[in-house]
Amino acid sequence: MQSPEAKLEQLGIVLGEPKAAVANYLPYVISGNQLFISGQISMGADGLVHGRLGENMTTEQGQAAARLCAINLITQMKGALGSLDRVKRIVKLGGFVNAAPDFVEIPQVINGCSDLMVDAFGDKGRHARSAVACPVLPLGVAVEIDAIVEFE
Template structure:
């Protein structure tokens, strides 16, 4: 078992299946030593996590939704690479938060994903990031996050 797989097991984290694309795009692209993972939406085994921060969801619920995005990002990386130990750095996360105009805690919401990356990848999980408000997201989901990973050769 790889180092990261062992860490996931120790943390009692089970990755979901890597979600299939919902439109005309690919779930990930590898170019050079970087893996770009398309935006992953907040969804669990029970279905989509929908809602709007500042209206129907609070920060804690939003952070939990962002963590689900992070799990899907890691699942896509595993599908792309086969071995999560090939990830040498989480380079950047781009977070989009379905929120009202008055809601200003988007960074606290996206922390749900950021914290997961550090929990799983240690110091290599520390990354650059954006956390942006949006008035709506596809399918009414609460959060969508994309990622860039630095990878080692196979």
């Protein structure tokens, strides 16, 4: 079985340094054998991905933004646990999409994150999830996603 880090490398994904919190909260908290990761926003090497789905972004652009959130979540996992091999299960994702009032493809947008979790972690990446629309997100980003992860 291939490690999550090897799978990410095959996908051309290089994990950088975990992002610091931008306000009065911690990037993650460990309680027992669970890792609670604060919301990770759609930010990549080129900066923040701003926009509102159904207004000035397509579903596909939203999925790409959600994938950036997944990369940032995985980066936090590695920073907190030292190795992605310690991940026992992605338990739950909470997805938030900056969306126009009539945009209804919220689950499809968050699939951009969910799909990468399964690609990286296999069956351990299958998770429970919520996906909701918001009229605005911090810093005007398109997507924000948080996670609960079980580890050993």
